[in-house]
Amino acid sequence: MGRAVWFPTEGDIKQSRLGRLMAKVGTESADEFHKRSVQDAAWFWETVEKDLGFVWDRPYRQVLDTSKGIPWARWFVEGGFNVSVNALDRWVEKPSTRHRLALIWEGDNGEVQKWTYRELWTEVNRAARGLRKLGIGEGDRVAIYLPMVVENVVAMLAVARIGAIFTPCFSGYGAEAVATRLRDCEAKVLITADGFLRRGKTVNMKEEADKAAEQSPSVQHVVVVRRLGRQIPAFPRDVDWSNMLSADRTPLTAASTDADHPFMIIYTSGTTGRPKGTVHVHAGFPVKAAFDAGYGMDLDEGSVLFWMTDMGWMMGPWMVFGSLLTGTTMLLFEGTPDYPHPDRMWRLVEDHGVTHLGLSPTVVRALMKHGDEWVKGCHLESLRVFGSTGEPWNPEPWQWLFETVGQKRAPIWNYSGGTEISGGILATNLMKPIAPCSFSGPMPGMDADVVNEQGKSIRREVGELVVRQPWVGMTRGFWRDPDRYEQTYWERFPGVWVHGDWVEVDEDGFWYITGRSDDTLKIAGKRLGPAEMESTLVDHPAVLESATIGVPDADKGEAAVCFVILKAEADEREALRRELMAWVGERMGKALRPRAIHFVRELPKTRNGKILRRAIKAAYTGQDAGDLSSLENPDAIHAVRASHING
Incomplete structure (x- = not known):
C-alpha cells in the first residue's frame, strides 16, 4: 500500500529506550524481541517492570496466573503496588529527581503553572488526607468531572493513594451522561469545577454537576474546584476544594494495595446499551501506559509529553501515568488547538519545549486548512516524535504533518488500541x-493477529484484529458485569480477544486499520472499510473531510452513503455531487460507487476528534444510536437526519 518515507539511523536505534532494553536482554532485532515477548509473556512483563524500576511494598509470588482462563488473567500475583507511590514518591525520595518538572499547565487564556514532582506530591498528600476526612476509604468510588486543570491529576493520584477508585468523566458531558456513570459505579464523591474557559468563553460545570448529583443517590459530597471564581449555586453537600485540602503537608502513608486492586473505572461507549465500565488495576493500566509511552513512543529523561485529549478519554490518564511513571514531564492544556489563532498548538510546542506531541488526524486536518504560514512562524526544533491515535489516517494530512510540520525529521508514531487495552x-x-498512515505491527507483548470469519490467520486481505494471549493492562472485566465483558470480547473465538477493528497487512509487512468491524461495508460481496472510501473522497481537491456508512440495498446487499465537508472555496452544487460520485467510481470501481453523497457542515465527533459513524448511521436510518454522551457536537446528528429526510 505504501513505501517507507522515514528511516531510523543506527544511532536512533541504539540510543532509544527500546534499543537499550533489547541490548540488555541480548536481542538484536525488533522482530526477534517481539517474538520473545509473546512466546514468554511473563518473562517480558517482568523484564519491563524491573527496567522501569518500580517499587513494591510486597514482592509478587507469580508474574502471570491464568488459572481462571485468559479473560481473567492476573498479573504480579500477591504483589503490593500503589501507583501513586510509583508515580511520585520514588522520584521525590531522590535529591536528583525531586525538583524535576512533573507538570506544566496552560489555560485557554494563556495562564501558565509549573509543578515539580515534590510540589505535586505534597498537593496529592493534602488531597488524600482531605478525601479521608470526607469518609472515603479503600474501594470507595470517586467521580472526577473536571476540565484539564492540575487538580484533575492531583485528584486521580490522591484517590489511588488511599486505595479508592476514581472514575474520570469527560469535561464536555451533560448531567445525564455524568449521572449514568455516577449511578453505575455508586460514587460517594463527585469532584467538579465552577467552570472553565473554551475559546475565550465560560463553560459552566457546577450546574451540570448539581443535576447529575441530584439523580445519583450515592453521592454524599460535591467537591468544587474554583477555576474561574464565578458565582455558583450552593448546597449543603458542597465542599470547596481548597477547604478540603489538608493543612498537614507531611507525607501520608499510601494504602498497601494489591497489584490487582482496582484504581480506575473508565467508561467507554458501546454501539448499544449503557456505557461499559472498564475496570483497571494498580499494576495494570499504569504499567502498560508506561511501557507504551516509554519504549513505544521513546519517552525518556528530559522529555515533555503533550497529548491533545481530555481526562475522560483513555489518553488522558495514559498521559498522566505514562509520563509520571517514566519520570518525565506532561503538559496539560485547557484550550483548543486553533484559538485565539491557528498557531496555538505550535506555540505550545515552542513555548514549553514539547518533545512528544500527540494529536488526532482530525485535529491535523483542521489545522492544515489554515495554511502553512502558521506553522512556519514557529520554532519546533524540540519536537522528536508525533503521536496519533483514535482513527485511521488519510494520506494528505499525514504527509502534511510529517513534511510541513515535522520537516521529515520527526516520525509519526501511529498507535491504536483502546480503553479496555490500557x-x-x-x-x-x-x-x-x-510508511505513511501505517503501523509496523503489534507492539511488544501484544500477540496480535488478523483472522478471517473462521478465526484463521490471513494476510494481504482485510480481516478481524484479534489478540491471542493476555497482556498487562487488559481490563479486569466490566464493573459488576462480567457476563457482558465475556460476551463482548471473548465469545466469538473462545480464549481469543476480538477487538472490533478491520486490519490489512500488505506485501511489505505494513499494517493498516481500515475501520471498525461494526462500521464495515459489504458491497456486492466485497468487504470495505469506510476509511478507504473516505480517503478517496478526501483526495478530491474540493473535499476537506468525509465519513462513509453502509445502508441496506436490494441489489448489492449494502450500499455506501457518504457525508462530505467541503473546503471553503467549494460550492455545494449538484454538479459537484455528481463529480464526486464519478470520482469514487473511477478510483474504486463502479460497483463501489456511493448511492448518495450529502454535503454537511460538520460530522458527529467526540472531543478527541473521533468520528462516530455508528451515530451517523443510526440517525440516517432511524435506528437507536446507543450511548451518545461522548459527542462533542450533537447538532451534527440533526443535519445527518435532515439529509436523509430531504433526500
Whole structure:
C-alpha cells in the first residue's frame, strides 16, 4: 500500500529506550524481541517492570496466573503496588529527581503553572488526607468531572493513594451522561469545577454537576474546584476544594494495595446499551501506559509529553501515568488547538519545549486548512516524535504533518488500541522504517493477529484484529458485569480477544486499520472499510473531510452513503455531487460507487476528534444510536437526519 518515507539511523536505534532494553536482554532485532515477548509473556512483563524500576511494598509470588482462563488473567500475583507511590514518591525520595518538572499547565487564556514532582506530591498528600476526612476509604468510588486543570491529576493520584477508585468523566458531558456513570459505579464523591474557559468563553460545570448529583443517590459530597471564581449555586453537600485540602503537608502513608486492586473505572461507549465500565488495576493500566509511552513512543529523561485529549478519554490518564511513571514531564492544556489563532498548538510546542506531541488526524486536518504560514512562524526544533491515535489516517494530512510540520525529521508514531487495552495493540516501531498512515505491527507483548470469519490467520486481505494471549493492562472485566465483558470480547473465538477493528497487512509487512468491524461495508460481496472510501473522497481537491456508512440495498446487499465537508472555496452544487460520485467510481470501481453523497457542515465527533459513524448511521436510518454522551457536537446528528429526510 505504501513505501517507507522515514528511516531510523543506527544511532536512533541504539540510543532509544527500546534499543537499550533489547541490548540488555541480548536481542538484536525488533522482530526477534517481539517474538520473545509473546512466546514468554511473563518473562517480558517482568523484564519491563524491573527496567522501569518500580517499587513494591510486597514482592509478587507469580508474574502471570491464568488459572481462571485468559479473560481473567492476573498479573504480579500477591504483589503490593500503589501507583501513586510509583508515580511520585520514588522520584521525590531522590535529591536528583525531586525538583524535576512533573507538570506544566496552560489555560485557554494563556495562564501558565509549573509543578515539580515534590510540589505535586505534597498537593496529592493534602488531597488524600482531605478525601479521608470526607469518609472515603479503600474501594470507595470517586467521580472526577473536571476540565484539564492540575487538580484533575492531583485528584486521580490522591484517590489511588488511599486505595479508592476514581472514575474520570469527560469535561464536555451533560448531567445525564455524568449521572449514568455516577449511578453505575455508586460514587460517594463527585469532584467538579465552577467552570472553565473554551475559546475565550465560560463553560459552566457546577450546574451540570448539581443535576447529575441530584439523580445519583450515592453521592454524599460535591467537591468544587474554583477555576474561574464565578458565582455558583450552593448546597449543603458542597465542599470547596481548597477547604478540603489538608493543612498537614507531611507525607501520608499510601494504602498497601494489591497489584490487582482496582484504581480506575473508565467508561467507554458501546454501539448499544449503557456505557461499559472498564475496570483497571494498580499494576495494570499504569504499567502498560508506561511501557507504551516509554519504549513505544521513546519517552525518556528530559522529555515533555503533550497529548491533545481530555481526562475522560483513555489518553488522558495514559498521559498522566505514562509520563509520571517514566519520570518525565506532561503538559496539560485547557484550550483548543486553533484559538485565539491557528498557531496555538505550535506555540505550545515552542513555548514549553514539547518533545512528544500527540494529536488526532482530525485535529491535523483542521489545522492544515489554515495554511502553512502558521506553522512556519514557529520554532519546533524540540519536537522528536508525533503521536496519533483514535482513527485511521488519510494520506494528505499525514504527509502534511510529517513534511510541513515535522520537516521529515520527526516520525509519526501511529498507535491504536483502546480503553479496555490500557494503550496500544498496534503501533509504529521507531526502530523500523515508517510508511505513511501505517503501523509496523503489534507492539511488544501484544500477540496480535488478523483472522478471517473462521478465526484463521490471513494476510494481504482485510480481516478481524484479534489478540491471542493476555497482556498487562487488559481490563479486569466490566464493573459488576462480567457476563457482558465475556460476551463482548471473548465469545466469538473462545480464549481469543476480538477487538472490533478491520486490519490489512500488505506485501511489505505494513499494517493498516481500515475501520471498525461494526462500521464495515459489504458491497456486492466485497468487504470495505469506510476509511478507504473516505480517503478517496478526501483526495478530491474540493473535499476537506468525509465519513462513509453502509445502508441496506436490494441489489448489492449494502450500499455506501457518504457525508462530505467541503473546503471553503467549494460550492455545494449538484454538479459537484455528481463529480464526486464519478470520482469514487473511477478510483474504486463502479460497483463501489456511493448511492448518495450529502454535503454537511460538520460530522458527529467526540472531543478527541473521533468520528462516530455508528451515530451517523443510526440517525440516517432511524435506528437507536446507543450511548451518545461522548459527542462533542450533537447538532451534527440533526443535519445527518435532515439529509436523509430531504433526500
